[in-house]
Amino acid sequence: MKRIAVLTSGGDSPGMNAAIRAVVRKANFHGVEVMGVYHGYEGFIDGKMELLDLGSVGGIIQRGGTKLFSSRCPQFKEDEYQLQGIKKMKEAGVEGLVVIGGDGSYRGALELTKKGFPSVGVPGTIDNDIPGTEYTIGFDTALNTVVESIDKIRDTATSHENSFIVEVMGRDAGDIALWAGLAAGAESILIPEEEYDIDDIISRIQHGIARDKKHSIIIVAEGVMAGNELAKILKEKADITTRVSVLGHIQRGGSPSARDRVLAGLFGAKAVEVLLEGRSGRAVGIKNHQVYDYDLEEAFSNKHKADLSLYTLSKELSI
Template sequence: MKTIGVLTSGGDSPGMNAAVRAVVRKAIYHNLNVYGIYQGYAGLMAGNIKKLELGSVGDIIHRGGTVLYTARSEEFKTLEGQQKGIEQLKKHGIEGLVVIGGDGSYRGAQKLTEHGFPCIGLPGTIDNDIAGTDYTIGFNTALHTVIDAIDKIRDTATSHERTFIIEVMGRHAGDIALWAGLAGGAETIIIPEIGFKLEDVVGRIKSGQKRGKKHTIIVLAEGVSSGVDFAKLIERETQLETRVSVLGHIQRGGTPTAFDRVLSSRLGGRAVELLMDGKAGRAVGMEKNQIVDYSFDEVFSMPHKIDESMYRLSQELSI
């Protein structure tokens, strides 16, 4: 293999640039040509492809977002769209592709592999919801962003003696809410994998009041309920003034942590090695601090699981 491509797809996450940098520089070190594909699969079909050099990825390891930009594409889910993409890859002499993104990005890479075009996937999503890896690129940074917000909101909650609902990202996975809630000392954590009983949430608030506690922090994953709707339930049951903070897309931005930079670099380097070894249809991850890879089929067949022991611990510590 002499020429490879790299693209980022789906939602952006801090550390994607570090992964792109690792792919480009690892490839050039081994005398490969590298092309950057801009705007994800949409850009691939449109032929928005440029050759990258060492300097193309200089000074990006510390930057959030993705210098290759990203987009979602319904057209690429069709056979016609995939064939358009392959035509562009062939036009530029690209023989293998590294795709950085989440579940949808992996499925696009799997389709290309099935059409005979080798792809390797890197888990780029803040939700930490990709199987086959302990951590996804961007999760650690997003976690620090949420914890910082919780710490600041607690100051206000304490000063005004209020209940605060902090809504965080996570439609189907509660990792951000669980980890940030535990680290931020939240009284209640609500995640889609477990759900909630309103009477239990209210009971915790009232129990805290009895021992003199004048504020409450509830971390809520967006996949369970909106913060506004949940706050109405709490006010109805407790008659307590309740405020809502929806952190939204602030969780996706920011300078990647050292952990995310190192993780991205290790995964990106391994992706190039797999392509050089003639491997295809593999998803790279990290388990127990070791770099591993699984077939896309294996990743899709392994359900994402929350660490329920952490959830139980959070309940025990927030009595």
């Protein structure tokens, strides 16, 4: 290959820029040009791209978000638009594509591969919900953002002797809630992967009050319910008044952590290697500290699993 392309799709995550940088510089090291596709699959369809050289990706490793911008493109699900995009890429001399994003982005990459256009997926999402990899780009940064926020909320909860519910992102995965709850010492954690027991949550709050504890922190993943809904249940069932903080999109922003920058570098470089080896329909990931690649189909045939041993531990440590 003499020229490849890179795009970011779906929700942004800290470290996407570092991954773009890694793709460009790894490819350039091997004498391969890289076209940056703007606005995800929307730009792929319309051929919105420009050549990225070494200088164009300088000074972006520390920046959150994505320099290529991102969007959700429902029309890309249709064959007509996929073929239109492939035609635009071939006209520009592009022979392969690196897609940085989540499962929706992966589905697009898989469809392109089936149509004969080599594509490789790089996991970029704060949700950490891509099967086949233990960690995704952006998860660590989002996790640290959430923990820092909970620490500040606890200061207020302690000062006013209140119980707080903190709603975090993650779609249908509970990794952010689980890891952040354990790291911040939350009294209760609600995740989609485990049935919650409202009586247990109430009992934990009441047990804390009985031992003269004046505040509680409850973390709820958005895939379970809204924080305000949980607050209403606690009020109606046990007359427990809580304050609710919805962290929202603050979790997606910010300078990527060192871990996410390194992970982005490893993943971006690996994706280029896969394409240059003449392979496609692959995704890159990490297991047991080793970066590897696997069939994109596995990202859909398997289901993401949260580490429930952490859930058990959090309950034991928050007595």
